[in-house]
Amino acid sequence: MTTVPQTSLSLRRPERLALNAGLVIFVALYAAIAFLQPNYLELGLFMNFLRRAAPLVILACGQLYVILTGGFDLSMGAVATLVVLAASILINGDPDTTWAVIGALYAMGIAVGLVNGLVVTFLKVPSIITTLGTMLLVNGLALAWSGGAARGDLPDNFRNLGRLVWRDVPVIGTLPLAAVVLAGFVALVWFGLNGTVYGKRALAVGDNPRAAELAGTPVAATRILAFVVSAVSAVTAGILIGGFSGVSVNAGEGLELQAIAACVIGGAQLLGGRGSIWSAVFGALSLFALFTLLNLLGLPQALRDSIQGLILIAAVGASTWRIRRRT
């Protein structure tokens, strides 16, 4: 078939659409929230919204790295749980150790990410099974270590990361520390994908690992790094969750699926090759806005699950339809 100029236009559109899909959904949902509860338009409440959405956004960003390379990371939630429990045990009420412990938490996260990556790349175990295994393993370790319940409180300097809100900040009024962490983290993962060659390598590996390998791409390293980034984001999210609400044994429960759903709602394609950091960011914000909206609507709790399911199917259905329409 001869290539006619019009095709190029229609082919360029999906890239922009993928970015816009998540943003559009988010804006629509947030508008609905603001319609029900106008004070959500105040900067203060928006900042609070960001503070609470921060862990999910961060998790989604990490998950996106893995999704781009064609995999899944189901172990994120377990890592977040481990982080919260381990922090309470290691800090043991001594605020002076907080920063050292945070370092140790990242080391643990990186270890989990490395295990995931190494098992997937060298033992060839599909990532969904590998990370299911590490999910059980890490969760079990966290519970065994803590004895199944929170072992101590987190000191304020740790809690502040997820909890502190600066008031009377010029221009914006209030500024939660978690929103700053969020912005910093998103900037970092954005840089990783767009400011270095890593992002394009990851896309190529997710699209066609064999071709990438033959073109000289370090496929194993690219994959492993994605799992490490994912685990690091789970640690960061865990720190924020622990900071926001304190220690609990179910801090990370179910977050992995939410993170995957967020990426997909934002337009990333499962099994790799398509997506941008904005898929994760706006997908997660959309999902969180949805939770908030359903809360505000006061629907029966159980039905919120159902609606979440429908929205998930609809969002993916819509993007599938978009891709289909142009081929």
Added chain:
Amino acid sequence: MTAVPSLSMTGISKAFPGVRALDGVDFECLPGEVHAICGENGAGKSTLMKILGGSYRPDAGTIHLAGKTVQFTHPRQAAEAGIATIHQELSLLPHRTVADNIFMGREIARHGILDKAAMRERAAALLDRIGAQIDPQALVSSLSIALQQLVEIAKALLLDARILVMDEPTAALDERDSRTLLNLVDGLRGEGVSIVYISHRMPEVTAIADRITILKDGQKIWTRPRDAAPISEIVRAMVGRDLKDFYPSPPASAPGEVLVAITGGTNSGLQDITFDVRAGEIVGVAGLEDSGKGALAQALVGDVPFTGGTVALRGRSIDLRTPRQATAAGIGYLPGDRKREGLALRQSVRDNALLTLRSMTGIFTRPQRGALASAVIDERLRAMDVRAANFGQEIGTLSGGNQQKAIIVRWLAQASDILVFVEPTRGIDIAAKAAIYDTMRRFADAGRGIVVISSDMPELIGIADRVLVMHQGRLSGAVPRGASEEDIMHLALGLAEARHEESGA
């Protein structure tokens, strides 16, 4: 012949968004006729066949089978109407047996219960008929590509099809297997089957076809009997101009220093491979499908490395254990199976061309720095005459020729010293072929080397400065430029010991 055509397609049109793929095409095929369709990629051959096979529905036009109008909405209906298609891309189940594959979609069953014994028997009979010595119980994944192609053919024959569509059936086959296949086609013609034959290999077409139809840009140019269609006419009709200088002229100067020298290279598929490639040289590698020429390419690029012997690059011994090491050493690879091994189809042309540069640079390199900048790679793509409306478009939408050029740009950008081409022009139309040959020559002339592994013997003879021939995992000899196909076949079949042996130059 005044027989009722077993197939007659009239006024077939089909448009895709932005593309008019077929525009009022007429085509017919008589019983016992081999009717070849020629045309460049994008001319509409595949679309026409997909309409015939029920994968696409035409926007306009009618299809008559033995005089009766038919309309297909699913490949199944086409199959039931007696149309069988042997597809360019293998559509086999690797984890299933040969018998399972032959009967895929057409299992012998009573009340939904399979009759496995009957299927085994018929599979054996079918395989026997096409002269393939394949156990129906063998797993397809254990067969070579050539044998898999024969399974595909057996699959098509199962239908007792009155119309058999063969879309580049020899693309994956070497010379010997191709001949077997052409004999088979001849036999089927004798049985009164109508055969629609699509191929880019001109000698094949003129050898087998009764009539030839040329498509260009979705329109039929002409249909002529074979005798009225010499190759030059066909090519002119396809391309729209003469292509006299199909192969570039040989280099003016003698080859230079040794770039790469392999000594005693050995692995599970290769034995004692010793040869070198000099600056400015294009070295061809010929051989039958199972001769080990594919394994040689894989070893050269570190995909399935040598386990014994040495490889020296410009006199320095190097390790080639992974494709990444080979790339770092300056060896680039253009795989034979572009879609599976060459391209990230959902990424842009630009991203595919930049893949190696981005992979080999430091990970913290800014993506727009220096050679990685879009403007720079776009310039290279333009220089290679990669035709895309926009280099940001997905490479999967480009023709095979343009895809291949983009991969070449990938390795040119990396400034590789040696390029290993496998079937560089498989499934690529004639105009793009010429451009690729030209690029290969210019690459070599710039003091670098090329190893080209191909099953297309005229191609090797036309482009290579010398041709190494492989047989059963060994180099059975080498022939210089100007050798004949017969010389090469002789060596490839293992009939002569190094008749034209020469020491490197």
Added chain:
Amino acid sequence: MTLRGLLATTVALTFASQALAQDFNDPAEFKKQREQLSMTPQGPEGQPWAQHLGDGMVDTAKYKKDGQVTLCFSNAGVFNPWRVVGLNNLNAEAELHKDRLKELIVVDAEGKDDKQISDIEALVSGGKCDALIVSPNTTAALTPAVEAACAKLPVIVFDRGVNTSCPVTYIHPVGGYGFGITSGEFIASKLKKGDNVLALRIMPGVDVLETRYSAAKNIFDEAGINVVGSEFTGSDRAKTKSVVEDYINRGEKIDAVWMDAGDTATAALEAFEDAGLPYPVISGEDQQDFLRKWQSEKLTAIGPSYPTYQWRTAVIAALDVLDGKQVPGPEWVLPQPAITEDVLAEYIDDRMPPLHYSLCGCQELPGYPELWGGKK
């Protein structure tokens, strides 16, 4: 099409559910538990785990067994801190009876009914057990398995019951209505008519939790207190805090927070802190973190309980049965005290972890406090 169909079904079923919602509101049981709350327990002073309410006793002479015995315990799981503390209690109690106990075999069903049934069957057919203690994952599901076990050996059930009277005794504190009555009445006494209370609950459909809410709701309705919302938190601190923040952001005035379990009480309170609002009246439970917060912030609060010391009682009962002693039965109702401001200080132990349940009755047990995760 299919999506719309699903949605329609969803909506239809929801309305149906609201119309037909199953009744966890049993006035007779409510009344009974209210009476039990004010009863004086029988049994040794200061050892509530060995006390009982009411007079019923069962004779167990036929189960008498001399020499060392093996106890088997089929646990529903240790999926929340309450069960973690409880299991520690049970193990420590067994430790006290080393001379009589040859072995205590504990199998964990990980919250799966199906597994617990298999576990019980395996324990019974294994032939090692002299008595079986069961903490059922759900009432109905475990009934047949417990019935089958009863035919072979003495069975003691605690926490949740089973729908059969075959166990020697069923140990449980007063119950969910009692919990709801204690907390509901406290909040009602501190609030005015028309004030708002927010109810935070773990999950729907669990009998022992639903009864807590229904009792409290009755009391709120009677007192004219407005329940502004009833939200499920899944025992998740982050979710609890978010839910409360949402209510605060809505501009809702919240005078009191009622909880059907206290493990996320401090998270709920933090939402008020972060919003810069005064603390509401709150009903929590007997977790250390809540009690400490209560003390340090001088909250108006109450800590009703569902005491973990019942896990001790199970071992005591099992050994008594094998001794042939009479035990309270067929139901062994344990006292269910609540922590009030007056006694708050005595339940706080700074050595213990935040989610330690103060009414564990474990302070005198061997290994305290380390075994329960406390510092020496």
Added chain:
Amino acid sequence: MTTDVVKPKPGLSVAVLLAGLSIGFFVVVALATGETAQLSGQGVTGLLQRMVALGLVAIGQTFVILVGSIDLSVAALISAVAVLASHIMQGDAAMMLPAVLLCLGLCIAVGFVNGALVAYGGINPLIATLGTGLVIQGVLAASFGALQGSVAREFQVVAYGGVLGVPYSLLLLASLSIAAGLVLDRTLFGARIYAVGGNPDGARLAGIRTERVILFAHMVASLFAGAAGLYLAARLQSGTPWIGRDGIYDLESIAVTVIGGTILAGGKGGVAGTLAGVLLFASLDAGFNMLGIDAFLKQVLRGAIVIAAVAVHAVRARGHVA
């Protein structure tokens, strides 16, 4: 041209190996801990009974994985069926047949929706079935109050009755396994499943209506989940909206299927391997009980074993997995 005949039953050897290892583990643990009673007929029956619920779900999961799809909605469906069955029966034996029929009808409907979303909607099966699972779970939790009840005593025979010491539930699992195995190996439908899973484009070109095959595979998976739900209802007397989720039947059924040698890409594997995977999980459960391993440590071990069990045959694969 020569052919190396590679015999086409690699799945069976995985199954035999895995089953052997599982039984070996169970026997060794029983002997080592002195729990020899577990090696008696009753003990072994108990071990096998641990397989029933997961086994039923996993057989269904095998069908969808073979066809190149996956089903995460099974856990929610199991709960739905168990709740619905007990609600309709309300202890009345006369309502057994209507209840079973209605439940199976629900399964067919859910399978149809899943299959339609995946095959015709082109939605990634993970997301599609995660979505339908959430929908079912939500509806179920919201309506639970309205859907109380318990199954008929007579119905519990399915779980507690038996003949000659062999529980009916085991016979059910065995017969459904054999039936599923035969369907995959000997019928047109089975051949189509392997074809569609192994090469969807090739299957379509070979005239197979691939969408329909995917649709039916999803219906089979849902029906097997329904069978598991009915079995659990019989065993547990009444359903709660959480039994599926608490049993982690979604992820566990996927894990045992993959452990049993069925590849996630589809087109390779079978019921025998899956059952061996289920047996492994059952032996671990029973063995860990005998060893008295702490609940949390059990989780750690199970995670490691899942990875190791898949790695054993995955590591030989050439090429990349995602």
